[in-house]
Amino acid sequence: MARNEELYNAILKGDRNTVQSIFQTAIDENRDVNELLDFSMIPAMREMGERFSRNEIYVPEMLIAARAMQAGLTLIEPILAQNNHKSLGTIAVGTVKGDLHDIGKNLVVIMLKGAGYDVIDMGTNCGIEKYDNAVSAGAQIVMCSALLTTTMTYMEQVVNHFKNNDTIKVVIGGAPVTQKYADSIGAHGYGRDANEAVKIVEKLTGAIA
Amino acid sequence: MKHSNLASLAKEQYRLKKRLVAPLMGMPGLKMINSTIKLGQQNFRIHYEAIKALADLYQPDIVFPLMDLSVEANAIGRYTLFPLDDTATLPHVTFNLSQVKILPKIDITADTRALGYAKVTALLRRNIVSKILKGVYVTGPYTLAALILGAEETARSVILDSQGLHALLDYTTKVIENYTELLIESGAQIVCILEPSASMLSSSHFEEFSGNYVKQISALCAVHKVDTVYHVCGNTTHLIKSMAESGVSGLSLDSPDSGVNLPQAITEVPEDVVIIGNINPVGKILTGSPFEVKEEVNELLESVDQFPNFILSTGCDLPKNTPIENIEAFMKAGREYRISAF
Numbered sequence A: 001m002a003r004n005e006e007l008y009n010a011i012l013k014g015d016r017n018t019v020q021s022i023f024q025t026a027i028d029e030n031r032d033v034n035e036l037l038d039f040s041m042i043p044a045m046r047e048m049g050e051r052f053s054r055n056e057i058y059v060p061e062m063l064i065a066a067r068a069m070q071a072g073l074t075l076i077e078p079i080l081a082q083n084n085h086k087s088l089g090t091i092a093v094g095t096v097k098g099d100l101h102d103i104g105k106n107l108v109v110i111m112l113k114g115a116g117y118d119v120i121d122m123g124t125n126c127g128i129e130k131y132d133n134a135v136s137a138g139a140q141i142v143m144c145s146a147l148l149t150t151t152m153t154y155m156e157q158v159v160n161h162f163k164n165n166d167t168i169k170v171v172i173g174g175a176p177v178t179q180k181y182a183d184s185i186g187a188h189g190y191g192r193d194a195n196e197a198v199k200i201v202e203k204l205t206g207a208i209a
Numbered sequence B: 001m002k003h004s005n006l007a008s009l010a011k012e013q014y015r016l017k018k019r020l021v022a023p024l025m026g027m028p029g030l031k032m033i034n035s036t037i038k039l040g041q042q043n044f045r046i047h048y049e050a051i052k053a054l055a056d057l058y059q060p061d062i063v064f065p066l067m068d069l070s071v072e073a074n075a076i077g078r079y080t081l082f083p084l085d086d087t088a089t090l091p092h093v094t095f096n097l098s099q100v101k102i103l104p105k106i107d108i109t110a111d112t113r114a115l116g117y118a119k120v121t122a123l124l125r126r127n128i129v130s131k132i133l134k135g136v137y138v139t140g141p142y143t144l145a146a147l148i149l150g151a152e153e154t155a156r157s158v159i160l161d162s163q164g165l166h167a168l169l170d171y172t173t174k175v176i177e178n179y180t181e182l183l184i185e186s187g188a189q190i191v192c193i194l195e196p197s198a199s200m201l202s203s204s205h206f207e208e209f210s211g212n213y214v215k216q217i218s219a220l221c222a223v224h225k226v227d228t229v230y231h232v233c234g235n236t237t238h239l240i241k242s243m244a245e246s247g248v249s250g251l252s253l254d255s256p257d258s259g260v261n262l263p264q265a266i267t268e269v270p271e272d273v274v275i276i277g278n279i280n281p282v283g284k285i286l287t288g289s290p291f292e293v294k295e296e297v298n299e300l301l302e303s304v305d306q307f308p309n310f311i312l313s314t315g316c317d318l319p320k321n322t323p324i325e326n327i328e329a330f331m332k333a334g335r336e337y338r339i340s341a342f
């Protein structure tokens, strides 16, 4: 399938208007929006993730690309729901209890959406109950973000809470979090940035399927 | 014009084969005098006593006050919370860039808390031996903008509304300049500009939205023959050059765990700019043993042995519950180290 260069570049540039108009035209003309999503928008967001990982772009560029993509997603979400667009899985993402930092978490959310997952965004300050609710709503992976050394310890409680439930995987991240810490508390995965967050989820969902 | 007393002092020590030692610490002093962060940030006598206790015990080369990013934001009327024993924070309140013109034209030098911080500076200057330099903190222009507008919205505005953001930065810079003058009049010898939120920017955006405004503040300090230090926490690897070009005489950098490579950073700055850092404040010094702290400090000092323009410090503010014996180990290791490069 061919890539729509205009859409691809609009995501890279964070050009929300162009993204909206391309999707709106496709919807008006009854064209397949899945194709735009899968062959243009998702690859563009992946490219942004890679560039971010390589320190070629920074948070502002990521945020406006994310905003452009979100605008596109909002337009096509009703259609995707109708068409039973096959989701790759449901992922819950939230910043842990006591912590209000959400910029990194928001980037993880948008990258996962971009990669084709259904995402439950639990927001900030998430206690165990919020994670439980997300699991009840179908989440197979719960992702915890923390930016404070004082709140990252809460992740251990989340891991322990789901310890006896083999179907749920816990993935953690945030600036002070390391692979070593993830291993020490028995988390199923860790990602250094939003790009790695998607990669670890892809690995784990492959394992779940 | 740059005022760079810090670099000369660091070089002088280097010739004696020694290092200046100046951890960013204030909070542990509150533990020493059995008080709380809330009281320390609101009562200048308690604040002063906490810093004095630290200075008396450890005799660092520079004293710093409590790190408090809420002073200027609170003074211009933003909603501020004072938890019982945690640093003051600003819950997010909706604001947009079209409202910049209605931000209050506040005389920050008449704000109660700002005056409290000035008073602390004056007391420290008067009552602590003159060989210990008196540092103060001001919020950075971009970070103050982020506290007003929200960190995410500010980051987006860098691209989507640069003009609006510049108007806000003109405003925040004026507020900070006023506050800086108050602190200098009160006896500050080093003004450390706290700019953590700008670590999210690319180097060109950093220069445009932080560095250029910091230049104005460092120029003001230079007129008064006061040193300025640019403190940006997080991974600043890509920002070192821009930071060094803003007329400041010191860069205070975060720990290796955040991604900063200190020996590499020093090679990127001119000799009249000192690099200050960068023991992880929440690593071994918080959770390890005194022996581990000593090893970490020695390792850092060895890695920069050949550079005169270095001051041993922590990558960011030490938490209140940092074990006293670990701070002691940090100071002792710093004091006992001898340069072997020549």
Ligand code: B12
Residues within 6 Å of the ligand: A059, A098, A099, A100, A101, A102, A103, A104, A105, A107, A108, A143, A144, A145, A146, A147, A148, A149, A150, A171, A172, A173, A174, A175, A176, A190, A191, A192, A193, A194, A195, A196, A197, B069, B087, B088, B089, B090, B147, B150, B151, B152, B196, B197, B198, B199, B200, B232, B233, B234, B235, B282, B316, B317
């Ligand atoms: C912006 C900011 C704020 C904003 C937050 C706004 C918001 N809506 O998020 C405000 C002003 C509200 C704030 C408040 C506070 N902050 Co703050 N803040 C920062 C700052 C400057 C940037 C953080 C950030 O957004 N980075 C950019 C994002 C994109 O990076 P990221 O979050 O790491 O996310 C990436 C990866 O980690 C990963 N990731 C993130 N989450 C997840 C999750 C999973 C599952 C995975 C796989 C990956 C992943 O992907 C992301 C994209 O690549 C940092 C300092 C710095 N320079 O880093 C301090 C910092 C985090 N804050 C700090 C502190 C102490 C506080 C306060 C206590 C008060 C204070 N001193 O300012 C309060 C606490 C409030 C609370 N209860 O949470 C400290 C933390 C110290 C520590 N290590 O414990 C820091 C390090 C600054 C410092 N040195 O003092 N802060």
